[in-house]
Amino acid sequence: MSEEMLRRIASARARPPWARSAEEVLAVEMHARELRQQQAARSAQRDRARREADIRARQRSVTSSGVVIPSPQTRPAKSTKQDPSPRREIDAIEWRRRHNSLARGEPVRTALSAEILSPRRAEFAVRDWLRRNGFPDAEVTPEKGDGGIDVTSSTMIAQVKHYNIDTGVVGVAPVRELFGVLSAGSVRKQALFFTSGRYSSGALDFARRNEIVLYRYRQTGSSIEATPVA
The missing domain is CATH 3.40.1350.10 (Trna Endonuclease; Chain: A, domain 1)
Structure with missing residues (x-):
């Protein structure tokens, strides 16, 4: 944000919420959201650095037993995607059925789940x-x-x-x-x-x-x- 915007946000925060304009309320909320995102990013970066340091320390302590601890680059990334639920699959199938029916000029029936x-x-x-x-x-x-x-x-x-x-x-x-x-x-x-x-x-x-x-x-x-x- 520009310095002018930061000054306006600081001025708005000095006043009680009921005395702020709609634009000032929005600016304060956006600034607070941006600060939370920056804090979360810094926290994630610190956690990642801590894990990498821990792994390197463990690798240095490996004995001659042949045990190999994978480095952070070789660890499989944890997927953030969730498996599609049956309800979502039903919705997708139902959407395609409706789309095809409309394309053929057929009436669309009332949709429910397959249960x-x-x-x-x-x-x-x-x-x-x-x-x-x-x-x-x-x-x-x-x-x-x-x-x-x-x-x-x-x-x-x-x-x-x-x-x-x-x-x-x-x-x-x-x-x-x-x-x-x-x-x-x-x-x-x-x-x-x-x-x-x-x-x-x-x-x-x-x-x-x-x-x-x-x-x-x-x-x-x-x-x-x-x-x-x-």
């Missing part, structure tokens, strides 16, 4: 699907005390029933509960119901009569596909 969905992860999967299909402000409700609603937005409410097997059946009771929550609200919203299983005939009939849209979704690799059934 089997849990009920909670299914709620986030449905939220992502809704954001891409007309509800950009869709959000997942808290896990406890959601009042029977799993995903909500300014114009809709949704409930999600996830089953890890295809034999799960949603009866009329959960659909009726969703309608009750909708009727109790002060603002009219669209009611949606999502499941990985099937709907009973009673649930289908109740949904048709009360304008509730039922969806069935399935996990395909690292994404889901949802289709309306009523």
Whole structure:
């Protein structure tokens, strides 16, 4: 830094923080960061010199037993790179899949991890699907005390029933509960119901009569596909 800048920093430090301008606060922080970097570099240099001196001392004390202690130049450098995690690998694969799909003009499906969905992860999967299909402000409700609603937005409410097997059946009771929550609200919203299983005939009939849209979704690799059934 120039001498003028150092004088301005010294002047700013002489005043309390609340009396400094935004430019002075930034300059003080940058100067402090630069001092920390210089101190770290000097400390690293001292440590390196100490290790090299220790190695040379040990080399001089080697006896005739033929033991050879490698010099600092021959010691393998310790890698600072971390092994890529499975999550990063999945993200990279998913990015390439999306890129290739867009290049071919194909629709991009909602991306999740390659793991089997849990009920909670299914709620986030449905939220992502809704954001891409007309509800950009869709959000997942808290896990406890959601009042029977799993995903909500300014114009809709949704409930999600996830089953890890295809034999799960949603009866009329959960659909009726969703309608009750909708009727109790002060603002009219669209009611949606999502499941990985099937709907009973009673649930289908109740949904048709009360304008509730039922969806069935399935996990395909690292994404889901949802289709309306009523």
